Amino acid sequence: MNLNRSIPDRSRDVSQPLEALGPDETLKADSNYLRGAISSGLLAEITAAVPGGGPKLMKFHGLYQQDNRDIRDERRRQKLEPAYAFMVRVRLPGGVCTPGQWLKLDELARTYGGVTLRLTTRQTFQLHGVLKQHLRPLIRGLREVLLDTKSACGDDARGVMCGVNSQLSALHGSVSAIARRASDHAIPKTGAYREIWYEEERQEVPRTEEPFYGGTYLPRKFKIGFAIPPSNDIDVYTQDLGLIAIASQGRLEGFNVVIGGSMGRTDRAPETYPRLADLIGFISADRVLPLIDAVMSVQRDYGDRVDRAHARFKYTIDEKGLDWIKAEIERRLGSFLDPPREFQFTSNSDAVGWATGEDGRFHYTLFVENGRIIDSGKRSLMEGLRMIARLHDGAFLLTPNQNLIIAGIAPHNRDVIEALLREHGLINSETASALRLNSMACVSLPTCGLAMAESERYLPTLLSKIEEILARHGLQTEPITLRMTGCPNGCSRPYNAEIGLTGRAPGKYNLYFGGGFHGQRLNKMYLENVGEASILTTLEDILGHFARTRLPGEHFGDFAIRAGYVPEVTEGRQFND
Amino acid sequence: MNVLEAPSSDLTHEQWELVVALVRSLNQAQLLWVSEYLAGRVQTPVSGTAPSRRLTILFGSETGNGAEIAASAADSARGIGLHPTVRDLADYKLRLLMEEEDLLFITSTHGEGDPPHTAEPFFEFLEGRKAPQLSGKRFAVVALGDSTYEKFCEAGRRLDRRLEELGASRLAARVDCDVDYEKNAAAAISQILAKLGPCSPGAGEPPLLPRLEAVVPSRTIFDKRHPFPAPVVDNVALTGRGSSKETRHIELSIAGSGMTFEPGDALGVAPANNPHLVESLLASAGFSPDAGVLIDGQPVRLHEALTSKLEIVRVTRRLLRFWADQSGISELGALCEEGQAELRAALLKENHVIDLLRRFPLRDLSAQSLVDNLRPLQPRLYSIASSAAFAPGEVHLTVAVVRYPLHGEPRHGVASAFLADAAPETSVPVFVQSNPHFRLPANDVPIVMIGAGTGIAPFRAFLQEREMRGASGKNWLFFGERHFRTDFLYQTEWQAHLHSGLLTRMNVAFSREGTTKTYAQHRLLEQARDLYAWLQDGCHIYVCGDAVGLTPGVHAALRCVLQQEGGLDLHAAEEHLTSLRSSRRYQIDAY
Ligand code: SRM
Ligand SMILES: Cc1cc2nc3c(=O)[nH]c(=O)nc-3n(C[C@H](O)[C@H](O)[C@H](O)COP(=O)(O)OP(=O)(O)OC[C@H]3O[C@@H](n4cnc5c(N)ncnc54)[C@H](O)[C@@H]3O)c2cc1C
Ligand SMILES: Cc1cc2nc3c(=O)[nH]c(=O)nc-3n(C[C@H](O)[C@H](O)[C@H](O)COP(=O)(O)O)c2cc1C
Numbered sequence A: 001m002n003l004n005r006s007i008p009d010r011s012r013d014v015s016q017p018l019e020a021l022g023p024d025e026t027l028k029a030d031s032n033y034l035r036g037a038i039s040s041g042l043l044a045e046i047t048a049a050v051p052g053g054g055p056k057l058m059k060f061h062g063l064y065q066q067d068n069r070d071i072r073d074e075r076r077r078q079k080l081e082p083a084y085a086f087m088v089r090v091r092l093p094g095g096v097c098t099p100g101q102w103l104k105l106d107e108l109a110r111t112y113g114g115v116t117l118r119l120t121t122r123q124t125f126q127l128h129g130v131l132k133q134h135l136r137p138l139i140r141g142l143r144e145v146l147l148d149t150k151s152a153c154g155d156d157a158r159g160v161m162c163g164v165n166s167q168l169s170a171l172h173g174s175v176s177a178i179a180r181r182a183s184d185h186a187i188p189k190t191g192a193y194r195e196i197w198y199e200e201e202r203q204e205v206p207r208t209e210e211p212f213y214g215g216t217y218l219p220r221k222f223k224i225g226f227a228i229p230p231s232n233d234i235d236v237y238t239q240d241l242g243l244i245a246i247a248s249q250g251r252l253e254g255f256n257v258v259i260g261g262s263m264g265r266t267d268r269a270p271e272t273y274p275r276l277a278d279l280i281g282f283i284s285a286d287r288v289l290p291l292i293d294a295v296m297s298v299q300r301d302y303g304d305r306v307d308r309a310h311a312r313f314k315y316t317i318d319e320k321g322l323d324w325i326k327a328e329i330e331r332r333l334g335s336f337l338d339p340p341r342e343f344q345f346t347s348n349s350d351a352v353g354w355a356t357g358e359d360g361r362f363h364y365t366l367f368v369e370n371g372r373i374i375d376s377g378k379r380s381l382m383e384g385l386r387m388i389a390r391l392h393d394g395a396f397l398l399t400p401n402q403n404l405i406i407a408g409i410a411p412h413n414r415d416v417i418e419a420l421l422r423e424h425g426l427i428n429s430e431t432a433s434a435l436r437l438n439s440m441a442c443v444s445l446p447t448c449g450l451a452m453a454e455s456e457r458y459l460p461t462l463l464s465k466i467e468e469i470l471a472r473h474g475l476q477t478e479p480i481t482l483r484m485t486g487c488p489n490g491c492s493r494p495y496n497a498e499i500g501l502t503g504r505a506p507g508k509y510n511l512y513f514g515g516g517f518h519g520q521r522l523n524k525m526y527l528e529n530v531g532e533a534s535i536l537t538t539l540e541d542i543l544g545h546f547a548r549t550r551l552p553g554e555h556f557g558d559f560a561i562r563a564g565y566v567p568e569v570t571e572g573r574q575f576n577d
Numbered sequence B: 001m002n003v004l005e006a007p008s009s010d011l012t013h014e015q016w017e018l019v020v021a022l023v024r025s026l027n028q029a030q031l032l033w034v035s036e037y038l039a040g041r042v043q044t045p046v047s048g049t050a051p052s053r054r055l056t057i058l059f060g061s062e063t064g065n066g067a068e069i070a071a072s073a074a075d076s077a078r079g080i081g082l083h084p085t086v087r088d089l090a091d092y093k094l095r096l097l098m099e100e101e102d103l104l105f106i107t108s109t110h111g112e113g114d115p116p117h118t119a120e121p122f123f124e125f126l127e128g129r130k131a132p133q134l135s136g137k138r139f140a141v142v143a144l145g146d147s148t149y150e151k152f153c154e155a156g157r158r159l160d161r162r163l164e165e166l167g168a169s170r171l172a173a174r175v176d177c178d179v180d181y182e183k184n185a186a187a188a189i190s191q192i193l194a195k196l197g198p199c200s201p202g203a204g205e206p207p208l209l210p211r212l213e214a215v216v217p218s219r220t221i222f223d224k225r226h227p228f229p230a231p232v233v234d235n236v237a238l239t240g241r242g243s244s245k246e247t248r249h250i251e252l253s254i255a256g257s258g259m260t261f262e263p264g265d266a267l268g269v270a271p272a273n274n275p276h277l278v279e280s281l282l283a284s285a286g287f288s289p290d291a292g293v294l295i296d297g298q299p300v301r302l303h304e305a306l307t308s309k310l311e312i313v314r315v316t317r318r319l320l321r322f323w324a325d326q327s328g329i330s331e332l333g334a335l336c337e338e339g340q341a342e343l344r345a346a347l348l349k350e351n352h353v354i355d356l357l358r359r360f361p362l363r364d365l366s367a368q369s370l371v372d373n374l375r376p377l378q379p380r381l382y383s384i385a386s387s388a389a390f391a392p393g394e395v396h397l398t399v400a401v402v403r404y405p406l407h408g409e410p411r412h413g414v415a416s417a418f419l420a421d422a423a424p425e426t427s428v429p430v431f432v433q434s435n436p437h438f439r440l441p442a443n444d445v446p447i448v449m450i451g452a453g454t455g456i457a458p459f460r461a462f463l464q465e466r467e468m469r470g471a472s473g474k475n476w477l478f479f480g481e482r483h484f485r486t487d488f489l490y491q492t493e494w495q496a497h498l499h500s501g502l503l504t505r506m507n508v509a510f511s512r513e514g515t516t517k518t519y520a521q522h523r524l525l526e527q528a529r530d531l532y533a534w535l536q537d538g539c540h541i542y543v544c545g546d547a548v549g550l551t552p553g554v555h556a557a558l559r560c561v562l563q564q565e566g567g568l569d570l571h572a573a574e575e576h577l578t579s580l581r582s583s584r585r586y587q588i589d590a591y
């Protein structure tokens, strides 16, 4: 294609020598395709950590070095190093997990991961607190059930999401198959993973180990997700590359393409902002992999490699201009994108409870508060699900809202499964408010090294207090999305929630209003750095006002804008205005 | 202190009053320090013109802003002819503070008004009891923060306040910078630097004074019979949550005692018995605490005798015989016979003095006869875990606390629990116990140190000493304990020593981690080849710790190394070890 194109500024991208780029670029380039000194670091006997640059490289293998922050200070005084351990993130494209895989994960979590599993906002499992000497056995255990942790983190294509609209079983089947292929296609190809974790011999490769990525991979993480309308459960507008399935009479035709979404920002750094993705066209289903290559390679080649805070695709797009980026993608694709097709989203959350698929099988969507699978008190979630996995012959689908769908339940199993759910105290959707069912919190303390305030451990208590307010105003069954994080990074996608809370310091949060109910609009900060008391009085006032004066069918996020609490944000760059 | 009468002829009356006021306000340790400081000042030849002072820029930073400002402050300082040193509080050696002159602090605030995580040890030190007086030093604080937080620039404020409290003089008022710190900070720094220009007269220079020798207290000799009441400075558990042990790090001050010691020496601790146990004894026997008894012909209150003069836990054979005779219980009598040692030991393990009183009460037991049959309370020894050169005026101990249940109630080791429960500010009677058979070699000789549990203590002192001496000899440490996570005593210190190169190598064995029990001696065998090479290079070997488990195991392992790597037969290897011992290249401190 021959387009008259301006020449972009290339002073901060991969075309520059390593010395001119940020230190992580050298780390990657010198790592010998993600090997680095990980293997020897695993042997270092005087520390439970992996020394040096190891932990950064290990992210590309889906492993995060963390420490238990609850006891960090105490241990420092005791002249003990932090209680280092690893978080292990599984690669599970589209959140599809077989009962056999479930049982294996359950076993590994009980052996190595503190007897708990965590479902994430990108539809996978995390295990926390894994000691470094247990990483190999754990990863080999995963391999037994055909799972791995490749590129679950790192500067590469992350866990690929896929909507879990299970009523449309056939469409879901074909889209999730594409999501899996996309993930397999887009992950790094280096032999480092096999050598380090499976201790296999190094194999000679013909030319390069990373034909697509090269030695420095991407400037930053890159997230891909597939949505199946009318559900926007995956929050397609927050993906670096989002694909919205377009079907006709239940048959998949292709995808609308959106680019440049992401949540991460930094407080009081107005040059960082969340951004929702822009719709740039339509592509037929058979062209998805070339499209992924085209989009990712634009980011690979033009993304900022000097400043990691400015390296996500969204900034590349805003810097170079959407039109320029779109044209560059089309140039690399060798064809124009088609004009986008009609579609409609209604919500970005999950419908909890029983549903029947078009194939006559049953599905149960289980509300898992903040994705935490653990046995506690009357609710033995981990045990109950183990029992279910032993007899279930369908699948488990991890939802983007940290919930779990027991999917494709054979009619003869429905009653037993229902009984098991009841026996283990798992049917909780009847008592929780709709707000709670539409809430998410990120992991945060004690494991997340970036956390500034509590999130997962605090939201349930806060919600109970908010539920009192809802009850006073008759809003218990009103679906309102509320998302909390422990820091501005936005792991539970708080910036397009109707109510967002992001941690600033212990007990202190920014409060946001005005996000779109199906994830289509960013919210706006209403209060900065406030504690629980201010949050509750504010919600009391505004929710009361909402209950009294809302329009029929009006969502809380829309109301907050109409009532003038916050201005509407139409573009990421305005978020901090 | 009564030596402050005669004003020195060289001083004005005003000056003399200042001196008197100062001296009165100082404790012994401070006095010693001041006198040495002044002596130092007199010895330093002072040139006629104003001496220029050294500038140190210290920063605490978590997200890099502070670090950036510190670097640019250093540039500006160089620009006006100063020679600043820049240090991150994260790895600033606290003891260097005493040697600083002018200090520019840059610190941000995190959490809820807390210092940056990496600067926390520094803040704890400065705000704690161990903080030195900083008179004669000048400082300025540039604080970074975010005004949307309630505790805006709190860490900077704390620092500023504390430095003043410690006697340092403020060069310029503190500057609090918000998130748009760049401009403010730069302006503030250039103002501060202007006051330091190399040609400005030496403001804040203390006046020169003659040596105040007279005020130093005359030194008493403190020994086993006259222990020194050493104030407890610090007392923390080294073992982490969930440990099966309680091992504590205890810092005592011996400043002003005149006691000296060398690495390898031990500290004797004269404990007091557990007050609850004393109460229980008195109650079980029905004695009044105020009853008078004679010990070595001296009258003492019974309570006092049981608290600090007599061993009231373990039953001696003498007490058992006495009990057997008084009670007429024949089984007790039988146990006192020769040849009954094993049965006797078994009984005494389960029966302390309090248990005899409870299980076999005597009808007419008198306080005096009980006292007569108890042993004098013995001091316990603890290897000193610090070097006097590194931590002057202090003694550090590593104490494994003995606690166990017996007959359904908690029981304690006398001295270790006494130390464990000693609160800061209280004092503990101590004396130095020289240990001439556990001594560092010449500075260039390599050493291999093997310690299990608290046996690591003297090696901490060894390394501190070698660091202070700038000793060139290589250092290799073997350490064994139960669990990696909770029992790796002084883990972060060894890591720092490995990082700095002071510690050449370290190998560890944690016996309860894997399926097979591994001890320090197993690591020696694994390292046989290198160990043998070190031996060939003339290394000295030190072993400290448990006399039952560790030392025989290590001895056997060393013998194996000599056989395996040196080709010696069993007998020759044993002989070689004997000759190493007699040439003092193989030293053991077992307990
Ligand atoms: C587990 C999870 C939250 C959850 O409660 O489920 C999570 C947890 C963490 N995220 Fe996230 N992120 C998770 C979804 C997200 C999302 C949501 C999404 O992708 O749909 C976002 C916002 C979208 C985006 O990318 O902007 C997100 C934006 C971040 C960022 C900010 C990235 C940025 O460009 O600004 C960081 C920090 C970073 O990368 O530097 C981060 C970093 C982290 C780390 C790994 C902290 C770290 O770097 O040390 C957290 C680990 C905490 C722990 O102890 O488990 N996480 N993170 C989610 C795992 C998803 C997965 O399975 O892969
Ligand atoms: C040269 C030297 C250096 C030393 N260095 C150190 C050091 O650095 N750190 C250190 O911690 N120690 C060190 N020790 C040991 C220390 O001196 C004490 O022996 C130790 O602290 C115990 O003393 P205690 O007074 O607390 O216990 P004691 O009151 O003496 O009680 C110990 C006794 O309690 C009884 N006991 C223990 N457990 C049980 C049980 N489960 N059931 C029934 N009875 C039980 C046993 O009879 C045992 O002998 C050293 C010793 C020497 C000789
Ligand atoms: C989690 C967190 C908590 C903070 N808490 C405070 C605070 O309590 N008071 C304050 O003045 N500034 C606070 N700040 C702001 C920092 O002090 C400010 O960003 C500073 O410029 C950081 O400097 P540094 O990069 O050198 O650490 C906080 C920042 C973070 C990230």
Ligand code: SF4
Pocket: A442, A443, A444, A445, A448, A449, A450, A451, A452, A455, A485, A486, A487, A488, A489, A490, A491, A492
């Ligand atoms: S939002 Fe922040 S605190 Fe929460 S998991 Fe992500 S990085 Fe950690």
